[in-house]
Amino acid sequence: MTETAHGKGVRLPRTERRAQLLDAAQQVFAANGYHSAAMDDIAEQAGVSKPVLYQHFPGKLDLYIALLESHVDTLVRAVEEALGSTTDNKQRVHNAVGAFFDFVNGDVGAFRMVFESDLRGEPDVQRAVDRATTATVDAIAKTIMSDAGLDAERARLLAVGLVGMSQVSARYWLDQDADVSRDDAVRLTATLAWRGIGAGFPLQNQQ
Incomplete structure (x- = not known):
């Protein structure tokens, strides 16, 4: 599956995808805190599948640190x-x-x-x-x-x-x-x- 800037369709360059995922993570962490935030929530906020999210960040802590x-x-x-x-x-x-x-x-x-x-x-x-x-x-x-x-x-x-x-x-x-x-x-x-x-x-x- 490929993704657009909002989800599915056209593949984004890696740096743009990473920035998009970080922006989505910021919103989820700010709203829920680290412990209550879920990778599912971040993927949904970014409009991507969980496998796409995990391609860039192996886990929630890796995403938080980035x-x-x-x-x-x-x-x-x-x-x-x-x-x-x-x-x-x-x-x-x-x-x-x-x-x-x-x-x-x-x-x-x-x-x-x-x-x-x-x-x-x-x-x-x-x-x-x-x-x-x-x-x-x-x-x-x-x-x-x-x-x-x-x-x-x-x-x-x-x-x-x-x-x-x-x-x-x-x-x-x-x-x-x-x-x-x-x-x-x-x-x-x-x-x-x-x-x-x-x-x-x-x-x-x-x-």
Whole structure:
């Protein structure tokens, strides 16, 4: 049997089929949670047969990890792009904080999988979750080392602080559903971070 983008008929390229299955899995996991989600439900949501689903993902955990990894990639890429979008360090801090807020606000299912996964007992899940922090910390620490002239340990400590502040603030902001706009929340959090990083560790080698 061959499949169309919605089910049966024309075979999709493997990468497109995989993306379709991951999108369907996201919807099912977000609605039902991992333990209540079934491969039957995901196949039905994607409009494919179970054999097609199993051709791409041998089991539910494999599918969950693949989806989790894709969300982590999205977050890491967003932070890297935020840091690379300008040479103005104050704006870099603002953009990096904004990347976390956008991730949290953009897809509740995605951010809960990354930051609140109930499968951390699974080694592959824990590795993916840890990468969300380590990769973003690495990117920020590299920028701090370059621009503030700090050694690796001190730059990394500051980067951990910025990532932690951004994650916790963004999640709190979303969960509270307070009358604070996304832009205002980002500005407040970034201002707090910048007054610590920018004032305490000014740009080195200024012309």
